[in-house]
Amino acid sequence: MKHPFAHYRSLFPVLESKIHLASCSQGAISKTVSESIEEYMNSLLSMGVNWNQAIKEVEKAKSSFAKLIGAAPDEIAVFSSVSDIFSAIASSLSFEKGKNIVVTTDMDFPTVGHVWLAQEKFGANVRFIPSQQGVIPLEYYERYVTSDTLITSISHIGYHNGFKQDIQAIAEIVHRKGSLLLVDAYQSAGQVPIDVKKMDIDILAAGTRKYILGIPGISFLYTVDEQFL
Ligand SMILES: Cc1ncc(COP(=O)(O)O)c(C=O)c1O
Structure with a gap:
């Protein structure tokens, strides 16, 4: 057959x-x-x-990625790696006393944790949610994300075991506590549906070499938060 x-x-x-x-x-x-x-x-x-042709291709890539995640092309920026995006976001934040907690998990990609830890010298206080047998129970977000959390930085799908998180449910908790939600979608983009508006994601990062079936060297940032535009 x-x-x-x-x-x-x-x-x-x-x-x-x-x-x-x-x-x-x-x-x-x-x-x-x-x-x-x-x-x-x-x-x-x-x-x-050929600058003009290159810019045309970049615009086409931004539009395709925007379509894939339910965003508009002008909400997308192009970078060279996902770690690069995390550094750009982290270095644009102000870690003020009373709003300086970064919540991430021990299941996130190692470079992500390192980017956040590097912000401690600028006033950030990084909290790692510990996974339990390869998953993060939803109720841990209620416990670890507090009103002094500036940003919650998590993966949609885990890089080492494929654990998929309920982003919409996490967004509800995180936003209720007054934190931004940053989603690393490198292991989900191109593989499972993503709708940034429905999922209520503030910032999303993904690259092209995995399920988008491209090459390394290109990554996409989505955000509508004015502080990052
Ligand atoms: C979930 C996740 N985030 C981030 C990265 C790092 O991406 P980059 O090499 O583009 O910095 C990877 C790479 O495997 C990954 O799987």
Whole structure:
């Protein structure tokens, strides 16, 4: 029997000989992506930087990502890595006494925890929610997020075990306590539906090399919070 996705699968040469299970690290690369990279390199070789074309492509990428997460293109900024986005956000915050707590979890990507810990010298106080047998019980957010929490920084899907959090339910708790909600969607974007408006996410970060099936070096920030625009 012909595979129902035979045409789509044929775009990914690796699938002819392998079962690709590594999308949490690097998604399978399609011929289309590879050809686009080649085209870009050839254009650099033949004409140098083509700024106008590059900006057009960036705008197209912003629109596609916005559509994927239910946002508008002007709510998206392009970066070079997800860690880069966390650094940009963290360094734009003021950690005032009485509103200086950063809540994150021990299941978040290590670079994320390090970016937050680096803010302690600027007045941040980082609190790690401990996971319980690979999950974070929803009620922990009630306990760990308090009125002095400035930002709650969590993953939609965990990078090492695939634990998926109920973002909408967490947003309700976090916002009731007066905290911003930052969601690391690198392991969920392209894999499960995301609607930033419905989920009430203030800031979202994701990159292209995992389930978006692209390459490293491109990441997207979503936010409507004026302090980050
Ligand atoms: C959930 C998550 N967040 C952040 C990162 C780091 O991304 P980057 O290498 O773009 O900084 C990764 C990389 O695997 C990840 O899985």
